[in-house]
Amino acid sequence: MTKKILITGGAGFIGSHVVRLFVNKYPSYQIHNLDKLTYAGNLKNITDIENAPNYHFHKVDLVDATALSNLFNTHQFDSVIHLAAESHVDRSITNPLEFVMTNVVGTVNLLNAAKECWKGNMEGKRFYHVSTDEVYGSLHDGGFFYEDTSYDPQSPYSASKASSDHFVRAYHNTYKIPVVISNCSNNYGPNQFPEKLIPLFINNIRNNKPLPVYGKGENVRDWLYVVDHARAIDDVFHKGKDGETYNIGGFNEWTNLDLIKVICKTADKKLGRPEGESEKLITYVTDRAGHDLRYAIDANKIMKELGWEPSLQFEEGIAKTIDWYLDNQQWMDEVTSGDYTKYYDTMYSERQAH
Ligand code: NAD
Ligand code: DAU
Numbered sequence: 001m002t003k004k005i006l007i008t009g010g011a012g013f014i015g016s017h018v019v020r021l022f023v024n025k026y027p028s029y030q031i032h033n034l035d036k037l038t039y040a041g042n043l044k045n046i047t048d049i050e051n052a053p054n055y056h057f058h059k060v061d062l063v064d065a066t067a068l069s070n071l072f073n074t075h076q077f078d079s080v081i082h083l084a085a086e087s088h089v090d091r092s093i094t095n096p097l098e099f100v101m102t103n104v105v106g107t108v109n110l111l112n113a114a115k116e117c118w119k120g121n122m123e124g125k126r127f128y129h130v131s132t133d134e135v136y137g138s139l140h141d142g143g144f145f146y147e148d149t150s151y152d153p154q155s156p157y158s159a160s161k162a163s164s165d166h167f168v169r170a171y172h173n174t175y176k177i178p179v180v181i182s183n184c185s186n187n188y189g190p191n192q193f194p195e196k197l198i199p200l201f202i203n204n205i206r207n208n209k210p211l212p213v214y215g216k217g218e219n220v221r222d223w224l225y226v227v228d229h230a231r232a233i234d235d236v237f238h239k240g241k242d243g244e245t246y247n248i249g250g251f252n253e254w255t256n257l258d259l260i261k262v263i264c265k266t267a268d269k270k271l272g273r274p275e276g277e278s279e280k281l282i283t284y285v286t287d288r289a290g291h292d293l294r295y296a297i298d299a300n301k302i303m304k305e306l307g308w309e310p311s312l313q314f315e316e317g318i319a320k321t322i323d324w325y326l327d328n329q330q331w332m333d334e335v336t337s338g339d340y341t342k343y344y345d346t347m348y349s350e351r352q353a354h
Contacts, residue, residue: 003029006077008062008110009084011035013192014130016045017230018081023049025234030054032075035084036061039339044331045191062106065113072117079126080114081237082107085161088195089134090347092157093289103160104167111171118177127179128237129168133222133249134158135183138292145183146298147245154290172243180240182233185249185297188317189226190324194336195343198318201260202325203332205267205278212348215287217257220294224250225317228310235306246306249297252314257282266322285351 005022009015010033023031031054035041049055060067062084084106086092086099111127118125136145137152153162165181172179194200201211232248240246254262264278271278302308312320325332 001028003079004032004075004077005029005079005081006032006034006071006075007081007083008034009041009082010057011037011041011043011045012083012087013040013045014187014226014229015083016042016191017189017226018083018233019046019055020049021227021230021234023052023055027054030056032056032058032077034058034060034062034071038086039343040087040193042191042193042335044334062109063101065109068109068113069116072113076117077114078124079128079237080110081128081130081233082110083130085164086157088193089155089157090195090288092155092160094346096156096160099156099160100163103157104163107164108167111167111177115171115175115177122176122178125178126237126242127168127171127177128233128240129165129179129181130233131165131181131183132158132161133183133185133247133295133297134292135162135165136295139294139296144296144298145247147183147247147301154292178242180236180242180244180246182236182240182246182248182302183297184229184232184247185222185224185295187226187229188223189321190328191331192226194332194340195347197256197259198263198321199325199332201263202267202322203336205264205281206271206326208281210283210353211260211264211278211281212283212285212351213256213260214285214291214351216284217255217260218293219256219291220253220296221256221259222249222251222253222296223259223314224248224252224310225312225321228312231311232302232308235302235308239306246302247297247299248302248308249299250310250314251297251299252310253294253296262318263322266319267326270322270326283353285348285353
């Protein structure tokens with residue numbers, strides 16, 4: 001079988017792992033990676049596949065509807081796997097409009113381009129929208145997020161992702177675009193931009209810088225290794241039912257503080273430091289505004305219906321992840337040069353230690 005798939009956001013963290021998996025696993029597919037290359041997009045994440053005969057790159061901004069429509073006219077994609085987004089909650093608090101533009105307007109532009117290209121023949125077409133568990137809000141009294149949990153987004157980021165999910169379902173209902181959606185929990189692993197908790201803390205540990213824990217570090221996240229998310233995306237893309245939603249998660253909940261202690265301990269071993277050394281860097285700082293307390297995904301539907309399950313235990317995954325960041329210092333130095341220092345100062349200088 002041949003397919004011509006447009007993957008958006010393929011230079012980012014999760015997208016780069018999805019592009020690699022599809023390029024290597026499906027040599028008969030043509031994989032087109034669309035990315036604007038924002039601060040979070042980095043072609044160095046995929047140098048291993050950049051010369052593969054079934055891989056193509058397009059530097060395009062999703063907000064540019066004309067460029068999208070031209071790209072669809074030229075290449076006649078039969079499928080889309082849509083990952084491109086502004087993805088960092090803290091940035092959404094400082095600049096919500098950027099999130100509306102990329103996550104909402106950009107998604108609607110992509111839906112329009114697919115609708116125009118596929119009109120009159122939806123056979124064999126698929127628009128796969130990759131979303132987040134944050135659309136369900138924050139859990140306070142136990143329980144899990146299920147596929148039919150009501151949406152209750154709490155941050156500008158999650159509100160923009162919830163809105164994009166609604167548009168995808170609306171296009172399915174109104175224009176009969178064949179869609180599938182997945183909502184995943186927190187990912188960790190190689191190639192994540194160090195604005196997110198795990199790579200930021202590993203980098204600070206290496207540089208002996210304070211580890212800025214928001215609030216009391218009691219918030220809970222459900223962590224999944226990024227390659228397992230990419231495998232789930234492969235399963236949903238190929239086996240998911242039209243119009244359905246699949247929750248993806250690791251059944252792997254950690255409070256931030258417990259997770260940070262594991263990272264410190266593992267990094268101390270790897271760096272040859274005395275046990276307990278890196279924990280001394282923990283600094284409690286002003287909490288994130290509107291900080292969601294707990295996310296927890298019930299992933300039973302994808303496990304039972306599509307046969308997916310996580311391949312890595314957390315201990316193994318986090319050790320691999322720490323090794324990767326410490327072994328790929330050049331990658332880290334490059335992404336933390338330039339604007340990163342400005343970002344870090346803006347984001348953290350106003351957070352009081354307590
Ligand atoms: P990321 O920030 O690492 O990468 C986003 C990519 O999108 C970058 O390559 C960036 O250049 C590109 N991009 C941004 N704006 C664009 C635009 N206007 N036009 C074209 N490209 C643009 O994000 P990520 O963590 O890899 O997340 C990927 C997707 O998965 C997002 O949709 C996110 O909401 C979702 N998600 C992420 C997580 C997580 O833990 N990181 C969990 C669940 C779902
Ligand atoms: O749940 C899925 C979501 O997970 C994705 O949709 C988002 O794209 C992704 O960024 C992630 O959102 P979080 O806000 O959970 O991830 P982040 O790494 O920013 O923060 C994880 C937790 O750590 C959160 O409770 C805030 C806290 N934190 C974060 C940073 C950056 C700190 O305590 N200190 C920090 O410096």
